[in-house]
Every structure is written in C-alpha cells, then in structure tokens.
Amino acid sequence: MRNFTKELTYKTSRSSGAGGQNVNKVETSVTVQWKVADTEFFSNEEIELISEKLKNRINLDGILQLTVSESRTQLQNKKIATEKILELVEKSLIKPKPRKATKPSKRQIEKRITAKKQISEKKENRRFRF
Template sequence: MKDFTKELNFKTSRSSGAGGQNVNKVETSVTVLWKVEDSEFFDEDQKVLIQNKLKNKINAEGFLFLTVSESRTQLANKKKAIEKILEIVDKSLFIHKKRVATKPSKGQKQKRLDNKKKLSDKKENRKFKF
C-alpha cells in the first residue's frame, strides 16, 4: 500500500448528530480531498484505474473526497479518513484474474447421469402398478 498522505488536503465542518452543545461549536467532521491526476505516487496507468473504479467518488474537478464524522474529535476523524482513503485507493488498484472457463470432466458427467437415473428409478417405483 502506497502512503500518499502528503498529497491529501483536509477540510473541517460541523458534524451532525449526537454530541450536545459540542456539535454546535466545534468542527469535528473531516473531509479529505485528493487530486488523483496530480499525484506523484502513482503512474498514469494506476491513475486511470483509480479514476475508473472510483468515478462515483470523484467530483467534476477530479478530487476524490471522503467525509468522516464518526467520532466526536477532529483528530480521530482525521485518522479514520486517512485510513479509509488509503484502503479505498488500495482496493481500486487490485486487478482481478480473468476466470478461465472449463468443461466438466467425464467423471462429473457420469455422476450427474447416474444421479438422474437413480432419481428416475425412485419416481418410477412410486407409481401404482396392477
């Protein structure tokens, strides 16, 4: 996992929710912003991959942004925001292997046919015969 925290910008705002009077006067919610295109830590292919996989989290100006307001302290929210954005970017860089289609083996085919035959015989034996 690459640590590109030096490229992150932070904005604070007032959180909503529990906290009493603290909510009304302290800016504890943290929004982390990262300009994907200007990153020096990733090459062009990686930037394109990040932009494609996280396009719903990137705004029109090209900023990947994430807001955290889970904790009642700004510092805790900032740490959580850094962890989350590093994790999201790391996951977006993972490339899944292509699945190679395979045919069923002769043994599997025979087993399936045997099971069908057993079931057919079982149902045939249930019929009333004179």
C-alpha cells in the same frame, strides 16, 4: 502501501445527528479530498485504474472525497479518514486474476446424469397408480 498523504486536503465541518453541545459547537467531521489526476505518486496506468475502479466516488472535478464523523475528536476523524482513503486507493490498484474457463470431466458429467436418473426414478415410483 504508498503514502500520498502530502497530496490530501482536509476540510472540517460540524457533525450531524444527536450529540448535544459537542456536536453543535465543535467541527469534528472531517472531509478528505484528493485530486486523482494531479498525483505524482502513481503512473498514468495506475491513475486510469484508480479512476475506473472508483469512478462512483470521484466527482466531476476529478476529486476523490471521503467524509468521516465516527469519532468525537477532529484529530481522530482525520486519522480515520486518511487511513480509509489510503485503503480505498490501495484496493483499487489490485488487479483480479483472469478466470480460466474449465470444462467438467466426463466422469463428473456421467455422475451427475446418473444422480439425476436415480432421483427421477425415485419420484416416478412415488406416483399413485390404479
């Protein structure tokens, strides 16, 4: 896993939702931002792959942004946000194996047709006749 944490910027804000005094006065929510195009850790091909896979999460300015407010402490949220963005980028770099098209064997086709005929016969025998 590549560590590009030096390129990440953090912003804090107050968490939303219930929580009483702690939520109202402490900025525990952390937003981590990473400018994808300006990275020095990835090649142009990898940047294109990241941009394509995470296009729904990257804004018009080319910034990948993630907000975390899971924990009650800013430090813990910062750690979680960093881990999540690293994991997100790492998963986007995985190239899926191309699927190889295969045909069913003659034996399989024959077996399926035989089974269909048996079921058809069974249903035909159930019919009421005068």
